[in-house]
Amino acid sequence: MSDVEKSAYRRDARRGIDDECLQSGLQKIQNRFGKGAMHYWAETADDGLRDRVKKSRMETLENLDVVLSMLADNIEAAGGHVYYARTAEDAVDYCRRVAVKNEVKSVVKGKSMTSAEIGLDAVLEAEGMEVTETDLGEFIIQLGEDRPSHIIAPCIHLDRQRIGRLFQEKLDIPCSEEPPELTQAARRALRKILLEADMGITGCNFAVAETGKISLVSNEGNIRMSTTMPRIHLALMGIERVAATMSDHQGMLQLLTRGAALQKLSTYVSFVGGPRQPGDPDGPEEFHLVMIDNGRSRILADEEFREVLACIRCGACLNICPVYGKIGGHAYNSPYPGPIGAVVSPLLFGINRYADLCKGESLCGACLDVCPVRIDLPRMLLALRRKLAYGDPAWQTTRHKWLEAMGFRLWRTLIASGPAYRLALRCAGLLQKPFISKSGMIKKMAGPASAWTRDRDLPPLASEPFSRRWKKKYSQAAKATSSEVDNG
Ligand code: SF4
Structure with a gap:
C-alpha cells in the first residue's frame, strides 16, 4: 500500500466537518481574523x-x-x-x-x-x-x-x-x-x-x-x-x-x-x-x-518552491481558507495545517505521502490575497499537483494514480476534437437517463462517480448542448435580420 492510500486526510476531514464544536470555533476565527485581515489589507493605503x-x-x-x-x-x-x-x-x-x-x-x-x-x-x-x-x-x-x-x-x-x-x-x-x-x-x-x-x-x-x-x-x-x-x-x-x-x-x-x-x-x-x-x-x-x-535546503534550491520559505507563519491563510474553514487542522496530519501546510508539508515530508493535502485545496486564491508577504500558494499547489500527475524523479514523486491520469488524457483528446466531444456528450446524455430522478436531478451515480452525489444532487446534462442551441439561436437571428432587410 502506498503512502497516498494510507492517508487519513479524508477520514479526518469528515470527522472535522461533523464536529460541531470545531465548526463553531472555525467560524469565529475566520469571521474575526480572516475577514478582518482581508478588510484591513483592502482598506489600508498600501505603503x-x-x-x-x-x-x-x-x-x-x-x-x-x-x-x-x-x-x-x-x-x-x-x-x-x-x-x-x-x-x-x-x-x-x-x-x-x-x-x-x-x-x-x-x-x-x-x-x-x-x-x-x-x-x-x-x-x-x-x-x-x-x-x-x-x-x-x-x-x-x-x-x-x-x-x-x-x-x-x-x-x-x-x-x-x-x-x-x-x-x-x-x-x-x-x-x-x-x-x-x-x-x-x-x-x-x-x-x-x-x-x-x-x-x-x-x-x-x-x-x-x-x-x-x-x-x-x-x-x-x-x-x-x-x-x-x-x-x-x-x-x-x-x-x-x-x-x-x-x-x-x-x-x-x-x-x-x-x-x-x-x-x-x-x-x-x-x-x-x-x-x-x-x-x-x-x-x-x-x-x-x-x-x-x-529538507529546507532542497526547497531553497528549487526556484519553483523557494518562495514558500519566505513565510512568516502568521496563520492568516488558515483564517481565510474555505477548505481549512470546514475540515480544521487535524485533517492535515502535520504540524503545519491550512494552505501553507498544504504546500510546505508535502515539500518537507514527501509529496506523494502528503498528496491529499495539495489536492484538497480549492485554488480559490484567497490565501494569496490575505498573505502579508503575498506568497503565491495557489501557484505552488498547482506545481505540486503537476509533479503528482506526471512524476518527478528530483522530488521522488511517482505518477499518482495511473487510472486518473488515463482519464484526464482521454478527456484532453475528447475536448480537443469537436466531433468526438459531441459524440461523447450524446452518449453521456443517453447513459445518464436511468439516474435522473423524478425531481429532474441526479441523486445517485454509480461506481467511482457516486462520490459526486454523496453529499449533493447534480443537474443532468442538458438535452440539447449549448453549442447547438447557440447555433440555432444565431441562425434564427440571422434569418430574422435578413428578412427585415429584404422587407425594408
Ligand atoms: S498567510 Fe502567508 S505568511 Fe502567513 S502563514 Fe500563510 S503563507 Fe505564511
Whole structure:
C-alpha cells in the first residue's frame, strides 16, 4: 500500500466537518481574523510594506548561507552555541545530548512548531525528563493528550466547557467555564513548573543576523520566563527564519502581528541570544541555537518552491481558507495545517505521502490575497499537483494514480476534437437517463462517480448542448435580420 492510500486526510476531514464544536470555533476565527485581515489589507493605503518585506525575505533566502553564518558568528561571540542540524534526527539528538549532559530533569517549552516537526518531546520523555508546554493553548492540548489544530490558536477545536472539564480532571479544580478562572488555574499550575525548570526550549519567530538575537512574540509572558529562568535555553529555528538586519526584522514583525491577530504589536516581544552576561539580573547559563534544515535546503534550491520559505507563519491563510474553514487542522496530519501546510508539508515530508493535502485545496486564491508577504500558494499547489500527475524523479514523486491520469488524457483528446466531444456528450446524455430522478436531478451515480452525489444532487446534462442551441439561436437571428432587410 502506498503512502497516498494510507492517508487519513479524508477520514479526518469528515470527522472535522461533523464536529460541531470545531465548526463553531472555525467560524469565529475566520469571521474575526480572516475577514478582518482581508478588510484591513483592502482598506489600508498600501505603503509598500508587504512588497518590501517580500523583497527582503527573498534576498535573504538568496544569500542564506552568508546570513546564517553572520548570525552564528554573532551568537558565538556572545558566548552562545550554534548547531546546524541537517535532519530531524540530528536536531533531536543534539537537544537530547545537551539535556543529558546538563542533568536536566524538567523542561519547559514555548512557541515551537519545529519541536513538533522533529518529534522532540517523546525523546526527552524517554530519557525520564518532564516536558511541559507553557503557551496556554499548547498547555491545554498537552493536558488533553490532543493535537494542535491551528498555527496560532492550537485549541480552536475546543470550547470553554470542554476545557473546564479537562482542567477539573487534570488540575483538580472545581469545574468552571469562565476564561479568567481557567487562565488563573493554568497560571498557578505553570508558575510552579517554570520556577523549577532546568531547561527552556523555545522556537524562534525570527533571528536577526546582524545582532545575533532571536525574537519571540507572545501575548502571555510565558516566553520571558521560559527563556530567562531555567539554567539552559535552547532555541530551535528552521534555517529560513532569519532576517539579515533589524530593519528587515521590523517589517516582518509588523506583518506577523497584523496577519496573526490584527494587532499592531503583540503584548511581548523578547529578544534573546547568548548566556547571561556579567551584571545581567537574569538569563540562562547556557544558550544553544539549533538551526534545522530537515529538507529546507532542497526547497531553497528549487526556484519553483523557494518562495514558500519566505513565510512568516502568521496563520492568516488558515483564517481565510474555505477548505481549512470546514475540515480544521487535524485533517492535515502535520504540524503545519491550512494552505501553507498544504504546500510546505508535502515539500518537507514527501509529496506523494502528503498528496491529499495539495489536492484538497480549492485554488480559490484567497490565501494569496490575505498573505502579508503575498506568497503565491495557489501557484505552488498547482506545481505540486503537476509533479503528482506526471512524476518527478528530483522530488521522488511517482505518477499518482495511473487510472486518473488515463482519464484526464482521454478527456484532453475528447475536448480537443469537436466531433468526438459531441459524440461523447450524446452518449453521456443517453447513459445518464436511468439516474435522473423524478425531481429532474441526479441523486445517485454509480461506481467511482457516486462520490459526486454523496453529499449533493447534480443537474443532468442538458438535452440539447449549448453549442447547438447557440447555433440555432444565431441562425434564427440571422434569418430574422435578413428578412427585415429584404422587407425594408
Ligand atoms: S503563507 Fe502567508 S498567510 Fe500563510 S502563514 Fe505564511 S505568511 Fe502567513
